Amino acid sequence: MQISGGTPKLNIRWLHSLDTGTLITQLLPGVYSCEIESETGHRAVYGPFVVNQAPAWTLNPLVLQADPGQMNGSISLDPTGGCPPYHFIWNTGHTTPAIHGLSPGRYCVTITDCKSCNENFCTDIVLNTSQNNLAGLKSALLFPNPAFDHLVLKLEFEKDIQAKVEMYDAYGKYMSAFPIKGKDIRVKLSLDLIPVGSYWIGIKTDDGYMWLPFTRAGN
Numbered sequence: 583m584q585i586s587g588g589t590p591k592l593n594i595r596w597l598h599s600l601d602t603g604t605l606i607t608q609l610l611p612g613v614y615s616c617e618i619e620s621e622t623g624h625r626a627v628y629g630p631f632v633v634n635q636a637p638a639w640t641l642n643p644l645v646l647q648a649d650p651g652q653m654n655g656s657i658s659l660d661p662t663g664g665c666p667p668y669h670f671i672w673n674t675g676h677t678t679p680a681i682h683g684l685s686p687g688r689y690c691v692t693i694t695d696c697k698s699c700n701e702n703f704c705t706d707i708v709l710n711t712s713q714n715n716l717a718g719l720k721s722a723l724l725f726p727n728p729a730f731d732h733l734v735l736k737l738e739f740e741k742d743i744q745a746k747v748e749m750y751d752a753y754g755k756y757m758s759a760f761p762i763k764g765k766d767i768r769v770k771l772s773l774d775l776i777p778v779g780s781y782w783i784g785i786k787t788d789d790g791y792m793w794l795p796f797t798r799a800g801n
Contacts (some may be wrong), residue, residue: 638739645658720739728796748786
């Protein structure tokens with residue numbers, strides 16, 4: 583509050599609180615008034631001053647998942663509400679609204695506005711498995727599923743092909759790969775060294791990827 587006129591020495595007391603002076607902070611939404619007493623003893627009440635509830639935060643996240651074998655995931659935030667400017671601190675060390683070049687994993691950020699209000703946000707970058715078409719593929723089976731000590735991959739193509747089979751964990755971490763070729767393909771995979779959990783088998787040819795999920799169960 584700025585005051586002009588009157589005597590130089592003023593006593594300011596905010597009603598319904600113990601605050602004094604021209605500035606009070608850390609206020610909750612509500613209606614506030616103050617009493618001002620001049621050096622000559624004249625008193626007057628000023629107000630009401632209304633403190634409104636800040637608009638609810640909306641972060642408007644845009645998340646792009648990572649492609650197989652790539653670090654091309656991204657997360658972008660466009661906050662509304664609160665009080666700009668906004669400051670960002672990611673668990674990666676970045677301080678920008680958007681982060682790029684991400685591999686699968688969990689990413690978190692703390693956003694602080696101009697009034698030091700905080701909002702936390704976390705999201706996962708996972709493996710993009712939207713590409714599931716292989717030219718000439720007639721059938722694909724992965725069994726048993728859930729699997730214990732072994733897994734069978736059975737593929738049937740219209741003609742002989744050359745491909746690579748890749749294994750990733752649930753967060754898209756590359757684990758192993760091996761080549762395959764032929765028209766009617768049957769491969770037995772040992773799971774003895776694979777921990778219990780969820781995984782992806784990717785079949786890669788020159789025409790794209792196909793993804794098959796499986797679960798390694800406990801004995």
